[in-house]
Amino acid sequence: MLTIENLHAQVEGKKILNGIDLDVKAGEVHAIMGPNGSGKSTLSAAIAGHQDYEVTKGAMLLEGEDLGELDAEERAHKGIFLSFQYPVEIPGVSVTNFIKTAINANRKAKGLEDMPANVMLKKIREKSNLLEIDSRFLSRSLNEGFSGGEKKRNEIFQMAMLEPKLSILDETDSGLDIDALKIVANGVNKLRAKDNAIIVITHYQRLLEYIVPDFVHVLFDGKIVKSGTKELALELEEKGYDWIKEMA
């Protein structure tokens, strides 16, 4: 699904990623852990195509296709989804209107007509039921006045609607209490499938109790310094990031 080879990236001239190699196959869930400043969010932004993040070396391939030259929206059209750590507010644009616009933009890119309103409505109902989202929530302005939990749930709702091939969940657990965390994790688990893949980026092991990964990678100083299975996350939790720092 996603292959990253020797990826180097910088922000405003500052080198953040120093040679990342990662291979994510369809049906897999990978967790990327690491201390603050290790480059976790930079990696997600680089994959999504944020233009402030300059790739200086290496390559990213989605199903064999080089992402390097593609704009953020083109990467989205190819099936890359980023659940933001801090979702932005767009006043006056309802959750429904936003997702409708996004879905039709993706369809247009594929040469399809707009999704008929009744089909859209059905899909919205289905996905909001799946994620236990109140219909009143759908008419509110995007992220405006949302609690932390609501914002993250809205991200997962959009993921459900857009049905991406590769989803990156950037610090989805940050700012969530345990109940909200469970709801969000539960939603993500329902969306796991054979033909999609998920990268979970997190600082803490806590989220991985609910979204159980197939692989865990530890990022430090812009490099993956250790990879393993879910047990690695527990070990990391126990020994702390200093253990990694000593290793690096």
Add this chain to the structure above:
Amino acid sequence: MAYTEEELKKELETKEYEYGFYTDIDSETFPVGLNEEVVRGISKKKNEPEWMTEWRLKAFDAWKAMKEPEWANVKYNKPDYQAISYYSAPKKKDQYKSLDEVDPELLATFDKLGISLDEQKKLAGVAVDIVMDSVSVATTFKKTLAEKGIIFCSISEAIQEHPELVKKYIGTVIPIKDNYFAALNSAVFSDGSFCYIPKGVRCPMELSTYFRINQAGTGQFERTLVIADESSYVSYLEGCTAPSRDENQLHAAVVELIALDAAEIKYSTVQNWFPGDKSGKGGVYNFVTKRGICHTRSKISWTQVETGSAVTWKYPSCILKGNDSIGEFYSIALTNDFQQADTGTKMIHLGKNTRSTIISKGISAGKSQNSYRGLVQVSPRATNARNFSQCDSLLMGNKCGAHTFPYIEVKNKTAQIEHEATTSKIGEDQVFYCNQRGIDPEKAIALIVNGFSKEVLNKLPMEFAVEAQKLLEISLEGSVG
């Protein structure tokens, strides 16, 4: 790649005027210059009665003694009023009885504007009175309206056919000496629309007028008079487009609304005149005076979407004369490149228990300047007057300006006045968020702007709201495809 401020700016600069074409129609135009003879000439051309000619001359005298106002937050080279031709009418055979008789090129122009009469006729519930270069050339749905006793025609026709109504109301809300541009308009207005809704009648369709400025160098001086008799209702739409032109064009319209007891008038405008090119050259000067008077328990609601013109000077206002009357003002003003807008409203509370609401949304991009200027005035006898004002500004880039000048004059202790104002900026993070969901930068900006303007867009009649949304998109996007 996502979107930076720099690129955003560049993209905004690539905007081109969509309706930038010029139709070559055989017209009859007065020589340039303004004097008593020209005023008389216009009146004579239109075969007006003596009282109308006298009224125009009085206005002309008043205008001569007045000075062009300079208090607005706009800078422009004052027009040379002696270099303008004050009358330009498409040469007409007699009256047009059907579309076949209308100049095909004129019809083609309407087609380009997307307002072909054929289409309009099919559009449910919209009657169109098209004013092109000052003379009405076509009126549809007139019969349906006539059955209800509704008069909807050009002001010239009204002067001929319904002089008693025109004489009774013209200049009563906006006196000829009201201001420089109103005086000028009163002296030289060429045409415009007239509407009368009889007592107790609810106008069954949205009345709609499209204005254009076509002939090079002719100023356009429209005069609109809407009278809603007791307990009647009318929704009036006014939409404007104009062809590209190299020199500045002056537009000084006057719109007067009269809502008699328990009547309601909804007046909506979408204005898209040529704003000038990317370097700020050319463009329409839009100096408009719009005002309505509310009698007892009546209501006037102004809704405007202003995206065009190089310079806009416009304050649709309400005089809340009757007790329990209501005034509303909903506005979106979008400026780009070198456009300047100074717009807002005046709510004059004279009657008891009068209420007013002001919602103003200003969007500035490029190097434009966008000002809200509003006055809320409560007179000593206006007990229990209420006003709520909200002025929001959205900035794109860092070379434009947003300004708010709210004036509040309260002379009655029972008044309740609220004023809220916000200023925000379209963030790169908002655009990137949309990009990540597959929405391209142009569409993302349109979405954000439409969200910002939503409260006002919602006030427009449905089909007009869609048009207005498109217009906001066109006004902000380049032809980047």
